Amino acid sequence: MTKVPTSFLLTDLYQLAMMQAYHEAGETGTAVFEFFVRRLPAGRNFLVAAGLEQALGFLENLRPNDDELAWLADSGHFSRDLIDRLRTFRFTGDVHAMPEGTVFFPDEPILRVTAPLPEAQYVETRLINLLHFQTLIASKAARMVQVAGGRTLVDFGLRRAHGAEAGLLAARASYISGFSGSANVLAEQMFGVPAFGTMAHSFVQAFDNEPAAFEAFAKARPERLVLLIDTYDTEEGARQVVALAPKLRKLGIEVSAVRLDSGDLGALAKSVREILDAGGLSNVTIFASGGLDETKIAHLLAGGAPIDGFGVGTSLTTSSDAPALDCAYKLQEYAGQARRKRSEGKATWPGRKQVWRRVDGAGTMVGDIVTTEDDPQEGKPLLEPVMRDGHRLAPPTSLTAIRAYAAEQIESLPEDLRGLEKAPPYEVRISDSLRALAAEVDRFIDRAMAPP
Amino acid sequence: MTKVPTSFLLTDLYQLAMMQAYHEAGETGTAVFEFFVRRLPAGRNFLVAAGLEQALGFLENLRPNDDELAWLADSGHFSRDLIDRLRTFRFTGDVHAMPEGTVFFPDEPILRVTAPLPEAQYVETRLINLLHFQTLIASKAARMVQVAGGRTLVDFGLRRAHGAEAGLLAARASYISGFSGSANVLAEQMFGVPAFGTMAHSFVQAFDNEPAAFEAFAKARPERLVLLIDTYDTEEGARQVVALAPKLRKLGIEVSAVRLDSGDLGALAKSVREILDAGGLSNVTIFASGGLDETKIAHLLAGGAPIDGFGVGTSLTTSSDAPALDCAYKLQEYAGQARRKRSEGKATWPGRKQVWRRVDGAGTMVGDIVTTEDDPQEGKPLLEPVMRDGHRLAPPTSLTAIRAYAAEQIESLPEDLRGLEKAPPYEVRISDSLRALAAEVDRFIDRAMAPP
Numbered sequence: 001m002t003k004v005p006t007s008f009l010l011t012d013l014y015q016l017a018m019m020q021a022y023h024e025a026g027e028t029g030t031a032v033f034e035f036f037v038r039r040l041p042a043g044r045n046f047l048v049a050a051g052l053e054q055a056l057g058f059l060e061n062l063r064p065n066d067d068e069l070a071w072l073a074d075s076g077h078f079s080r081d082l083i084d085r086l087r088t089f090r091f092t093g094d095v096h097a098m099p100e101g102t103v104f105f106p107d108e109p110i111l112r113v114t115a116p117l118p119e120a121q122y123v124e125t126r127l128i129n130l131l132h133f134q135t136l137i138a139s140k141a142a143r144m145v146q147v148a149g150g151r152t153l154v155d156f157g158l159r160r161a162h163g164a165e166a167g168l169l170a171a172r173a174s175y176i177s178g179f180s181g182s183a184n185v186l187a188e189q190m191f192g193v194p195a196f197g198t199m200a201h202s203f204v205q206a207f208d209n210e211p212a213a214f215e216a217f218a219k220a221r222p223e224r225l226v227l228l229i230d231t232y233d234t235e236e237g238a239r240q241v242v243a244l245a246p247k248l249r250k251l252g253i254e255v256s257a258v259r260l261d262s263g264d265l266g267a268l269a270k271s272v273r274e275i276l277d278a279g280g281l282s283n284v285t286i287f288a289s290g291g292l293d294e295t296k297i298a299h300l301l302a303g304g305a306p307i308d309g310f311g312v313g314t315s316l317t318t319s320s321d322a323p324a325l326d327c328a329y330k331l332q333e334y335a336g337q338a339r340r341k342r343s344e345g346k347a348t349w350p351g352r353k354q355v356w357r358r359v360d361g362a363g364t365m366v367g368d369i370v371t372t373e374d375d376p377q378e379g380k381p382l383l384e385p386v387m388r389d390g391h392r393l394a395p396p397t398s399l400t401a402i403r404a405y406a407a408e409q410i411e412s413l414p415e416d417l418r419g420l421e422k423a424p425p426y427e428v429r430i431s432d433s434l435r436a437l438a439a440e441v442d443r444f445i446d447r448a449m450a451p452p
Numbered sequence: 453m454t455k456v457p458t459s460f461l462l463t464d465l466y467q468l469a470m471m472q473a474y475h476e477a478g479e480t481g482t483a484v485f486e487f488f489v490r491r492l493p494a495g496r497n498f499l500v501a502a503g504l505e506q507a508l509g510f511l512e513n514l515r516p517n518d519d520e521l522a523w524l525a526d527s528g529h530f531s532r533d534l535i536d537r538l539r540t541f542r543f544t545g546d547v548h549a550m551p552e553g554t555v556f557f558p559d560e561p562i563l564r565v566t567a568p569l570p571e572a573q574y575v576e577t578r579l580i581n582l583l584h585f586q587t588l589i590a591s592k593a594a595r596m597v598q599v600a601g602g603r604t605l606v607d608f609g610l611r612r613a614h615g616a617e618a619g620l621l622a623a624r625a626s627y628i629s630g631f632s633g634s635a636n637v638l639a640e641q642m643f644g645v646p647a648f649g650t651m652a653h654s655f656v657q658a659f660d661n662e663p664a665a666f667e668a669f670a671k672a673r674p675e676r677l678v679l680l681i682d683t684y685d686t687e688e689g690a691r692q693v694v695a696l697a698p699k700l701r702k703l704g705i706e707v708s709a710v711r712l713d714s715g716d717l718g719a720l721a722k723s724v725r726e727i728l729d730a731g732g733l734s735n736v737t738i739f740a741s742g743g744l745d746e747t748k749i750a751h752l753l754a755g756g757a758p759i760d761g762f763g764v765g766t767s768l769t770t771s772s773d774a775p776a777l778d779c780a781y782k783l784q785e786y787a788g789q790a791r792r793k794r795s796e797g798k799a800t801w802p803g804r805k806q807v808w809r810r811v812d813g814a815g816t817m818v819g820d821i822v823t824t825e826d827d828p829q830e831g832k833p834l835l836e837p838v839m840r841d842g843h844r845l846a847p848p849t850s851l852t853a854i855r856a857y858a859a860e861q862i863e864s865l866p867e868d869l870r871g872l873e874k875a876p877p878y879e880v881r882i883s884d885s886l887r888a889l890a891a892e893v894d895r896f897i898d899r900a901m902a903p904p
Contacts, residue, residue: 010616012608012635013649021651021672027658071641079672117658124652128611129619136614156464159580160776162588162769163617164462167581170614183464189523197465199473200576202783205791206479206569209900220473220531230795232901263796314776317614323775324612324766331654339657343682344715448661449684 008064011125013077019118020082029335031117032352033124034109035131036330041322045417046426048142048406049102049110050173051134053396055127056387059091062123091119095387098355100397101138101176101406102382103413105428108355108370110135112383117334124329132327133166137173140294140319142410144312145178146418147298152309154196155182156289157317170317175399176406183311191399198226198259198287198311205231210240215247222253226287229258229272238272242279257285257308265290266305273306287311293320294420340441349434350441355382365412371431460516463577465529471570472534481787483569484804485576486561487583488782493774497869498878500594500858501554501562502625503586505848507579508839511543514575543571547839550807552849553590553628553858554834555865557880560807560822562587564835569786576781584779585618589625592746592771594862596764597630598870599750604761606648607634608741609769622769627851628858635763643851650678650711650739650763657683662692667699674705678739681710681724690724694731707733709760713742718757725758739763745772750872792893801886802893807834817864823883 022028037047064072064086073083093115104110111131113120144153155174158167171187181194188195199217207213214227229237241258248255258276260268265288276284288300289311297310314320330348331339340350349370356369358379369377386393416423474480489499516524516538525535545567556562563583565572596605607626610619623639633646640647651669659665666679681689693710700707710728712720717740728736740752741763749762766772782800783791792802801822808821810831821829838845868875 006616007638007641009638009641010610010619011637012610013637013640013647014635014651016637017649017673018651018655018669021655021669022658024672025659025668027668031654031658033654068641075640075647077647121652121654124654125611126616129613129616132612133614158462158464159577160584160779161581162585162614162775163621164458164578164581165615165617167462168615183466185463185465185468186459186461188465188527189459189461189520195465195527195529197469199466199470200573201793201795202483202485202573202576202791203470203473205783205793206474206483206786207477216477216479217470217473220476221469232794232897234796236901261795262798318770318775320775323614323770323772327612331657334658339654341653341657342684343653343713344686346714445684449688 006058006126008062008068009071011122015122015125016072016078016082019122020079022118022121023081023085028116028118030114031120031331032333033113033120033329034332034353035111035127036109036328037106037135038326038328038346039106041325043422044139044322045419045423046103046105046139046142046413047135047325048138048177048410049098049104049135050100050138050176051131051169052097052100052111052386054130054134054169055111056095056392058126058130059095059123059387059390060392062091063089090390091115091123092390093119093387094385094389096383097386098382099384099405100402101409103365103409104355104382105368105426107349107428107430108368109353109383112352114352128327128329132325134169134173136319136322136325137170137316138177138406140316140322141174141177141179142406143294143420144297144316146410147294147301147420148310149301151307152287153179154309154311155179155184155316156311156313158184160314161317166317172399174316176403177410178403178407193399199228201228201231201261204228210237211244214240214244218248218253218255219251224256225253226257226259227255228261230260230262234260234263234268235271235275238275239279241284242275242281245279245281255281255284257287259287259289259311261288261290265307266300266303269300269305269307285309289313298420337444338437338441340438340445342442342445349430349438351434351437353383353434356380357382359412363412364414365426367427367429369429369431370434372433372437375431375433377431458510458578460514460520461523463574467574467577468524468530468534470573472531474570474573475534475537480568480570482566483572483783484785485565485572485781486784486805487563487579488561488780489558489587490778490780490798491558493777495874496591496774497871497875498555498557498591498594498865499587499777500590500629500862501550501556501587502552502590502628503583503621504549504552504563504838506582506586506621507563508547508844510578510582511547511575511839511842512844514543515541542842543567543575544842545571545839546837546841548835549838550834551836551857552854553861555817555861556807556834557820557878559801559880559882560820561805561835564804566804580779580781584777586621586625588771588774588777589622589769590629590858592768592774593626593629593631594858595746595872596749596768598862599746599753599872600762601753603759604739605631606761606763607631607636607768608763608765610636612766613769618769624851626768628855629862630855630859645851651680653680653683653713656680662689663696666692666696670700670705670707671703676708677705678709678711679707680713682712682714686712686715686720687723687727690727691731693736694727694733697731697733707736709737709739711739711741711763713740717742717759718752718755721752721757721759737761741765743767746872789896790889790893792890792897794894794897801882801890803886803889805835805886808832809834811864815864816866817878819879819881821881821883822886824885824889827883827885829883
């Protein structure tokens with residue numbers, strides 16, 4: 001199961017208002033919209049496309065149910081004609097997109113919708129909602145994976161994610177970018193994201209003392225046993241683990257890891273490592289969590305903290321440094337005529353576009369060029385047809401395959417772009433064909449805006 | 453309908469792992485957990501409690517369905533005994549909480565769960581997920597309402613909210629704190645949050661020129677007509693509205709408002725106001741949107757911008773300056789014994805608590821005191837019983853009533869706390885009774901941690 005529950009009413013009122021007006025005005029020609037990001041968040045070097053699978057699932061299954069139709073009819077917001085049209089509404093358009101896991105940059109469309117205007121318009125709100133969030137999280141997670149240098153990273157963020165769907169889709173998006181898994185059980189059921197879990201402080205507190213809690217947990221959950229040792233005093237907790245280990249070993253139970261969740265994680269990891277090693281537990285790994293983000297992880301590792309894995313919560317699932325991307329889904333062509341918005345600071349490149357990527361002999365990305373759709377360039381075109389007449393052109397790509405592709409993509413970034421520091425921007429050129437089209441559209445707009 | 457869809461599997465793996473271990477260890481006594489916020493976000497002065505309605509809906513309906521049970525059994529994560537217990541699992545505990553819309557501060561619990569330990573533990577993840585997010589958004593929205601000084605505020609944030617549920621619950625939470633409504637249609641259907649809508653740039657672009665687009669929209673949607681005038685040139689757009697108005701009037705259609713969505717909104721609002729007034733359209737109001745937050749709204753109004761209403765999107769639904777609260781759901785008592793976590797930087801006050809609020813003769817809040825549950829103080833106790841044995845003690849409070857109560861609450865804040873600037877903190881005292889209990893628990897922990 002990869003479909004997230006939704007409602008036909010999960011949209012902005014104006015989408016339905018415009019649908020009614022488009023029909024009344026007879027403006028039902030073919031429209032082309034593209035989704036793109038306008039700017040990188042401060043300090044960021046690249047983005048990772050994600051959310052296409054849920055976007056296609058949304059488009060495929062888009063139709064109001066009887067309850068929704070009845071509510072719309074009773075709401076007083078809409079004409080009888082619109083309600084009648086909605087009874088048979090479905091998405092009949094085409095979609096082109098970059099595969100999930102593709103690295104991309106501002107001004108590069110990652111998804112194009114070609115459909116009758118009322119359909120292409122209506123889908124805007126939820127399409128943005130789905131593409132924006134997973135792209136946001138996949139892009140954030142990729143930074144953490146880069147600094148973790150192969151260590152385990154687990155998503156702990158459900159509790160402070162913005163609602164159920166955010167927690168669920170953040171688990172998927174971070175797994176795409178190289179996380180090992182998530183604490184979220186539903187993400188394993190729905191997407192096959194491996195579920196990880198340890199124990200909470202409340203478990204330790206519920207027992208008379210820490211060793212009693214550790215022993216009870218070990219007996220009940222002997223596999224991949226991780227003990228949380230910071231409820232009262234982290235170093236003392238490590239000593240309790242050393243003292244308990246022989247007893248557990250007699251029961252056939254090995255401690256797999258300890259978890260630290262508070263205090264100076266770098267200093268504590270070192271002293272805990274010493275305590276464990278001195279106690280013959282050099283195979284027990286150290287897992288750290290508690291307010292971590294990519295900067296703190298980088299700092300811990302640069303300081304030589306002997307930490308083997310990290311649980312990352314809030315900073316991941318809220319993309320705390322940049323909780324939103326400046327993104328848009330814009331009309332690029334209508335009824336065969338390229339269109340362009342010229343609002344101050346928000347001007348867009350018109351027409352149906354393609355993005356071409358060149359790599360060097362070592363496979364490293366060396367530059368992209370954004371063109372009109374029909375202007376072939378050196379390199380690989382990144383936008384592919386994925387839906388025609390409302391039907392998918394291929395079955396969903398497995399999450400494992402998407403994850404492997406994302407790893408390749410991120411690996412092919414120039415090294416300075418993979419670091420946490422802001423690097424000189426990657427080259428994204430606008431082709432002459434696209435500049436010429438923009439000039440042509442501007443002449444059209446000037447005529448349209450001439451005083452009546 | 454006020455229930456949001458959920459899944460029994462929407463939890464952290466460790467909740468189910470601990471449930472299994474609690475049962476195996478026989479630790480099924482009564483546990484008391486409390487939800488509270490540890491710290492105010494930087495620059496903030498107060499918080500607004502929200503999300504209780506969805507939290508109670510979650511607890512009331514908490515049981516795995518057959519598919520979920522089958523998946524859990526097949527997952528290999530859990531014992532047969534746990535799966536059997538889950539077949540009849542439901543939440544049988546008590547809940548005390550502050551009513552939604554209550555203003556509160558760090559260290560003050562806003563919800564307490566009293567239930568058998570495996571139940572009280574299991575519900576942690578989703579309870580935090582639900583209470584955290586709406587509290588986050590209600591607290592952010594309250595700041596915007598304060599600076600808007602009675603002007604209309606509409607939630608435009610669904611597209612960049614973190615998923616479907618975030619968009620839906622942000623509409624509810626911002627309405628509680630005084631927003632006039634939301635663009636989100638589903639929020640009107642589910643919660644009765646009034647839906648607002650205008651038109652998009654793509655609508656304007658789909659027509660040959662702006663007047664043709666305005667006229668088509670006006671004919672289709674004559675009620676509360678709002679025209680978006682910045683697609684090509686804002687001032688020119690305003691002149692087009694003036695030119696079109698007599699023609700619309702002959703059709704019995706009055707322009708209600710114009711919307712600006714880009715550029716220097718303050719300067720443009722002034723010139724648009726002049727153009728409209730000179731054109732005899734002084735009744736047409738000006739609505740502004742585009743990257744707004746409370747600081748920008750305050751700045752626009754301080755500069756005398758003649759703006760009558762604001763659409764606020766991303767900054768509201770992501771709480772962009774503080775996309776998460778430092779909050780927790782912690783074990784405070786187990787089997788009749790108060791508990792306390794002492795992790796560095798995360799120590800908590802133990803036991804079942806009450807919060808008492810004093811107001812002065814004018815109704816202004818003058819100070820809170822946090823006590824053990826049984827230590828009455830001057831003022832009003834803020835935590836009330838809301839659920840007993842898993843059943844609500846009263847039907848859901850209407851959203852209108854919650855909104856009115858929130859307005860009263862915010863109005864009763866000292867004036868400096870209502871401003872955008874960081875004010876000296878509101879007084880929240882910890883009672884002697886609570887300090888004595890903490891000392892007692894510390895002696896218990898010291899005994900528990902004594903070397904074996």
